[in-house]
Amino acid sequence: MSKKVLPAGILKAVPADFIVQEIARGRNGNPFITELSLESIIEGYDSRFPVTVFCMSKVRWETKRALREVARLLGVPQQNVCCQGLKDKHGYTSQLISVRGPFREGFWHKDIALEQLYGQWDDLQRGKNWGNQFTINIRSDATATDLNLEAVEEFLNVFGSQRLGEPGSHEIGRLLLEGQFDEAVRMLLDGRMSAKDLIEARKASGGSWVDALLHSSYRHYFRFEVGKWQSYLWNQLAQEELAAGKVAGQDQRLPMWQPDAAVVERYRHLWNPPDKLHPEAMQELDRQRRPVLARAENFQAKHRNGVWRLSFALRPSVYATVALSQLFQLEEKHEHR
Numbered sequence: 001m002s003k004k005v006l007p008a009g010i011l012k013a014v015p016a017d018f019i020v021q022e023i024a025r026g027r028n029g030n031p032f033i034t035e036l037s038l039e040s041i042i043e044g045y046d047s048r049f050p051v052t053v054f055c056m057s058k059v060r061w062e063t064k065r066a067l068r069e070v071a072r073l074l075g076v077p078q079q080n081v082c083c084q085g086l087k088d089k090h091g092y093t094s095q096l097i098s099v100r101g102p103f104r105e106g107f108w109h110k111d112i113a114l115e116q117l118y119g120q121w122d123d124l125q126r127g128k129n130w131g132n133q134f135t136i137n138i139r140s141d142a143t144a145t146d147l148n149l150e151a152v153e154e155f156l157n158v159f160g161s162q163r164l165g166e167p168g169s170h171e172i173g174r175l176l177l178e179g180q181f182d183e184a185v186r187m188l189l190d191g192r193m194s195a196k197d198l199i200e201a202r203k204a205s206g207g208s209w210v211d212a213l214l215h216s217s218y219r220h221y222f223r224f225e226v227g228k229w230q231s232y233l234w235n236q237l238a239q240e241e242l243a244a245g246k247v248a249g250q251d252q253r254l255p256m257w258q259p260d261a262a263v264v265e266r267y268r269h270l271w272n273p274p275d276k277l278h279p280e281a282m283q284e285l286d287r288q289r290r291p292v293l294a295r296a297e298n299f300q301a302k303h304r305n306g307v308w309r310l311s312f313a314l315r316p317s318v319y320a321t322v323a324l325s326q327l328f329q330l331e332e333k334h335e336h337r
Contacts, residue, residue, distance in 0.1 A: 007142035009308070009328030011321070015059045017137040018091030020320070022084065023130040023313060027118060031130040034094040040114045045102045049119025056097045057113045062089040064220055066112055067097065074103040079216060084129040085316055088162060090332070098124040127288075131297075131315040138308040138328055149301065151326035152312070154250065156242055157294035159231035160319030166191060173229025174271065176213075176222070179278040184225075185209040197221050214280055223284040230256045230286055236270050238292050253289035294318040 012018045022034045037057045045052060058066045063086040071078045080100040087093035097114075100123060107114050164170055169191060175184035189195045198221075202212035213222060234256055241247055241254065255263045257271070259282065264273070296312040303309075314320060324330055 004148070006325075006327065006329045007140055007146045009138040009140040009142065009324070009330055011136070011138055011324065011328075011330050011332050012088075012090040013137075013139060013333050015090065015092045017139075018088060018320075019135040020087050020091055020093040020095075021133045021135075022087070022093075022095035023133055024084070024096045025128065025130055027120065033133050034096060035115070036092060036094045037113045037115055040107045040109075042105050042107055042114060042116045044105045044116075046119045047102075049121065050100060051120050051123055052099050052103070053117045053120060053124070054097050054099065055094055055115045055117055056083075057092075057094045057115075058087070059092045059111050060089065061111055063087050063093075063095070064224075069109065069112060070097065070099075070107075070114065073107050073109060074099060076101055076103050079219070082123040082125070084124050084126055085132070086162070087132075088320075096124060096129070127316050129316055131313055131318075132320075133313050134311065134320045136310045136320065136324065138310060138324065138330075139306060140308055140328060141306060142303075142308070142328070144303060147301065147308075147327050149299065149327070152296040152299055152323050154293050154295050155323060155326050156238060157291050157318055158235045158238060158322055159317075160321045162319065162321070163231050164228055164235075170228045170232035173226045173232075173281075176226055176281040177229065177277045178274055179276075179281075181210045181213060181278075185213065188225075222281075226281050226284040227286055233257045233267055233270050234290060237267060241292065247292050250291060250293045250295065252292045254292055255289045256286045258285055258287050290317070291315075294323070296323045 019036070021036065023031050024034055026032050034055045037055070056066065056070065061069070063083060067081045067083060068078055071081045076099055081097060083095060083097045085095065087095055169187065172184050172187050175187070185198070188198050197218065198209070198212055201215045201218035202209060204217045205211040205215040212218060234254060238254055257263060257267050259277065294315065296314060299312040301308060301310050312323070314323065321330060
C-alpha cells in the first residue's frame with residue numbers, strides 16, 4: 001500500500017507565524033510559560049544572589065548570537081550568560097536566561113527584550129526546562145480530512161535541520177573528535193554562518209586557527225559542532241532501529257554516541273572512530289539517552305482562509321518542524337531582512 005502524499009504547507013513566512021514560548025520551571029519547581037514582550041524591564045542587580053534570571057524575547061535572532069548581544073549590552077562576559085535551550089531564529093520566541101554577576105541597568109535593542117524576574121544561586125543549564133509551547137501558522141489549502149492528526153501523537157524523535165545545519169556540516173564534529181583541526185577549520189571558514197565567529201575567536205585568542213577553535217569565546221560553537229555529529233549518528237541509528245521493528249514505545253531511549261565500549265560497538269557500522277580522540281572535543285560530548293519517540297501534547301488545530309493555526313507543547317529537544325512534517329510537506333519561506 002502506497003504512503004499517502006502529505007499536503008503542502010508553507011512555514012515561517014513571517015516571524016509571527018512561528019511563536020515559541022519556553023515552558024520553564026520556576027523557583028518552586030512548577031512549570032510556567034514565558035511571556036513574550038517587546039519592552040525591557042530591568043530593576044538592577046540584587047547583590048544577595050550571584051545569578052539573575054531574565055525572560056528574553058527576541059525576533060529574527062539565533063539564540064547564541066542573541067546571548068552574545070545581551071552580554072555586550074549588559075557589560076558582562078559572554079560565558080556569564082546561560083540559557084536552557086536554543087530557539088528558532090525565524091520566529092518570535094521567549095525563554096529564560098541567566099546572568100552571573102553585576103550588570104548594566106540600561107538595556108535597549110530593537111529585536112531583543114529583557115524582563116528581569118528573580119535572583120538565584122546557580123546558572124541555568126541546558127535541557128532543564130519543561131519544554132516549549134508552540135503557536136504556528138501553516139499556509140496550506142489542506143482541509144481537515146487531509147490531515148492525519150493522530151500522526152503527531154507518536155513520531156520518530158529525530159534531530160531537525162536547526163540542529164544539523166547545512167548539508168554535510170555534521171562532518172565538522174567528527175573532524176574535531178578525531179583531532180583533524182586543520183580540515184575542520186577549512187570547512188568552518190567555507191560555511192556561511194561559521195566563518196565570522198571563528199575569525200573573531202582568532203582575533204580574541206591572538207594565536208592560530210587551532211587556538212581560535214579552543215578559545216573560550218568559541219566554546220559554545222565548538223560544543224555545537226561536536227553535538228551535530230552526535231545528532232547525525234543518533235538520527236541514523238534511530239531510523240534503522242525503527243525500520244527493523246526494534247522500537248517498542250515512548251519510554252525507549254537510545255544513547256548518544258559516547259566512549260563507552262557497548263555504545264561504540266552499537267554505532268560502529270556508522271562510525272569506526274580512531275583509538276584516541278581529541279580530549280577537548282571529548283569534553284563536549286552529550287552523554288544523554290534520547291527518547292526514540294515523541295508526541296505533541298495538547299495539540300489543537302484550526303483552519304481559516306487557507307491558514308492552519310496549530311498550538312501544541314513539546315518536551316525539550318523535540319523539534320516542532322519534525323512534528324509538523326508528520327502532517328505537511330513543509331516549505332520554509334523566511335522573511336528577508
